Amino acid sequence: MCLAIPGKVVSLEPTSDETNRPGKVSFGGILREVNFCFLPEANVGDYVLIHVGVALSKIDEKEAMETLKYLREMGELDELDPEEENSGE
Amino acid sequence: MNWIPKKRTAESNMKYLSEFRDAALVKTLLRNINKTVTGQWNIMEVCGGQTHGLVRHGILDMLPDKIRMIHGPGCPVCVTPVSLIDKAIELCLEHNVILCSYGDMLRVPGTEMSLQKARAAGGNVRILYSPLEAVDIAKKNPDRQVVFFAVGFETTAPANALSVMQASNLKLTNYSILSAHVMVPPAMEAIMGDKETQVHGFLAAGHVCTVMGLSEYEPLVKRWKMPVVVTGFEPVDLLEGIWLVISQLEKGEYQLQNQYKRVVSNQGNRQAVELVKKVFEYRNRDWRGIGEIPLSGLFLREEFREYDAAMKFKDIKVPEAVETECLSGDIMKGKIKPPECPHFGNKCTPEHPLGAPMVSSEGACAAYYQYKMQS
Ligand code: SF4
Numbered sequence: 123m124c125l126a127i128p129g130k131v132v133s134l135e136p137t138s139d140e141t142n143r144p145g146k147v148s149f150g151g152i153l154r155e156v157n158f159c160f161l162p163e164a165n166v167g168d169y170v171l172i173h174v175g176v177a178l179s180k181i182d183e184k185e186a187m188e189t190l191k192y193l194r195e196m197g198e199l200d201e202l203d204p205e206e207e208n209s210g211e
Numbered sequence: 212m213n214w215i216p217k218k219r220t221a222e223s224n225m226k227y228l229s230e231f232r233d234a235a236l237v238k239t240l241l242r243n244i245n246k247t248v249t250g251q252w253n254i255m256e257v258c259g260g261q262t263h264g265l266v267r268h269g270i271l272d273m274l275p276d277k278i279r280m281i282h283g284p285g286c287p288v289c290v291t292p293v294s295l296i297d298k299a300i301e302l303c304l305e306h307n308v309i310l311c312s313y314g315d316m317l318r319v320p321g322t323e324m325s326l327q328k329a330r331a332a333g334g335n336v337r338i339l340y341s342p343l344e345a346v347d348i349a350k351k352n353p354d355r356q357v358v359f360f361a362v363g364f365e366t367t368a369p370a371n372a373l374s375v376m377q378a379s380n381l382k383l384t385n386y387s388i389l390s391a392h393v394m395v396p397p398a399m400e401a402i403m404g405d406k407e408t409q410v411h412g413f414l415a416a417g418h419v420c421t422v423m424g425l426s427e428y429e430p431l432v433k434r435w436k437m438p439v440v441v442t443g444f445e446p447v448d449l450l451e452g453i454w455l456v457i458s459q460l461e462k463g464e465y466q467l468q469n470q471y472k473r474v475v476s477n478q479g480n481r482q483a484v485e486l487v488k489k490v491f492e493y494r495n496r497d498w499r500g501i502g503e504i505p506l507s508g509l510f511l512r513e514e515f516r517e518y519d520a521a522m523k524f525k526d527i528k529v530p531e532a533v534e535t536e537c538l539s540g541d542i543m544k545g546k547i548k549p550p551e552c553p554h555f556g557n558k559c560t561p562e563h564p565l566g567a568p569m570v571s572s573e574g575a576c577a578a579y580y581q582y583k584m585q586s
Contacts, residue, residue, distance in 0.1 A: 126366075126418060128227040141377045150225045157343060160369055160483040169227055171421065171474055174313075174363075175341025176370040178480050179421045181227055186473040190230055193447065197239035 126171040128181055129154070131164055147172060227473070231445035232268075240450035245275055248457050253279045253409045255402065255545055257395055258416035259286035259573025260444055266578040268446045278457065281409065281545030284398050285416055287363045288315045288571035289539055290498040291391045296321035297529035298521075299360050299389055303334035306524060309352060311345040312360040314338045318561075318570040322530040342367075342374035342388065349378065349386035358520045361388040365419045368392055368509055369483035372490040375511070375518045387520040392509035393496055395419050396427045401504045402544065403435045410545065412438040412456040414449070417471040422487075424479025425467060432467045443471040490515055499567065500540030537566030542575050549579040556580065 129147035137143050143158040147170060154172070158164055161177040169181040256262060262282045265271050271280060284290055300321055303310035310326070317327045317338065330336040339345055342359045349357040361371040371388055378386040395416055402408055415428055420441045428439050438459035442452030452470045459466060469475055487509070496508025511519040536554060541547045549555050549568070559565040561580060568574035 128225065130226070139380075141373055141380055157370075157373065159373065160480055160486075162482075171418070173366045173418065173421075174370045175343050176373060176483075178366070178369065178418075178483060179474050179476075182473045182476075186227060186230070189451075189470075189473065190236070193236045193239060193451070196243065197235060200239055200242055 126173050128169045129172060131166050131168045131170055134158060134164070134166060228445065231443070231447040233447060236447045237450060240447065240454055241273055244450065244454050244457065247454065247461055248275055248277045249461060251277050252411050252457055252460050253281050254412050254414060254453060254456050255281040255283045255410045256414040257283040257285040257399060259575065261414060261416065261442065261449060262575050263573065263578045264444050264446070264449055266582045270446060270449055278453065282542070282575040283402065283545060284498065284501060284543035285395065286568060286571050286573040287393060288319060289543060289567040289574050290393055290501065291362050292497050292499050293322055293532050294529050295389060295391050298527055300324060300326060300329040300334065301527050301529055302358055302524060303336055304329050304332060307355065309335045309337060309348060309355050309357045310360065311337045311339045311348065311357060313362060315571045316360055316362060318564060319567040320564060322532055342371050343377065346374050346377045346386055349383050350381065353385060356385050359388045360391065362391045364393060364395055365422045368487045368491065369422060372486045375490050375515055376486065378518055387518045387523050389520040390510055392491065393498065394507050394509065396431060397504050397507035399431055405544065411460055414442040414452045414456065415439050417441055417443045417475055420475045420479060422480050422483050425469060425477050428467050432465055436465045438465050439467050441469045441471050441475055443474065500543055535565065539566045539568050542568055549576040
């Protein structure tokens, strides 16, 4: 129940109830009702993580790209390292 | 309950999943781990979700022998005391309560039976994905008491607090929760305080920090002089987390690092934490197989006691707990690996579990059983 996978916000409904801010999230095409009251900053199109029916965080695209870029560069540097190539991985 | 779409192919095409399962990046990280490691290091991943990731993606077999992963107590179902399971069973069998629970809890053995058997015996047990659904059930069944079995770590606490707030706003008198909430940092403290501990560094549970932020971990890092890296759940996340921990260990450093920045911010989700603190307070809590850990449990505050099933149904008698053959305590303290339990795979299987770790979706024994026995 602690695990969550990223889903994309498809719709958000306006509401005045602070304990209920309904929206819909798509998980690879599977739609689910989600309560957004802890994530008022979410917008349609954002990727979010949901725990037991409640949206708790937005996925920060910039951070995700930076991590991937850094790791890819690390991989490219490895390829240039002849010692490593010889170690017969 | 984890909502993982059935089809793996659909899942792996999803954004922010496939990139973090990229084989080339996995290879790069493994190469760097191999290059970095010289000492013999034990790293504990606290969260059962990460244990499953490590086993399911074959990462344990890819790591160099010098690195030993110790699987921590991060399965909330596994640490829920038997007495609470017995109480839940008693509520639905003897008190006409609609007992709502996550699916994971269903097959966990209580003293005399599991919730699944209680359901077969006529108990009204409903498997839900979210406590908010239980509030709906209470709304639709005003003549029945509805109890949600609120099991979980910091990740599920906001939703449970919210369910109590909703019930309170709706003035429902037939909704309550049986709180079995436990918190991760006190457990890490207990593990480090154990003289026999062999843990050199931690992968902290990414989703727990999504809610709570990072501030609770700084004192742990300082006090125990050990690296803690907040880590995600995909293979690239897990390997990067491991790499960051051993990089620190090799240099003799200890710091708090955040591998999972795309999801976890320093301050966590303030709105969620505020509501959790409004509804719950910290008290000592008994962890099944481990014992009492100070200030590690969430209990409903005085103002919300009418939503506290433990208060509402105070006089419920539960059967006297009996000794069990399950070694879950040793598993969760990282003293043995599941296949080292003499019952693993013979006397204890998912069909006939002796303990919770064999049937919870975050249990270590279930992880080894599913991914190792079947391959
Ligand atoms: S294999 Fe079964 S009996 Fe052994 S520790 Fe795991 S759950 Fe308990």
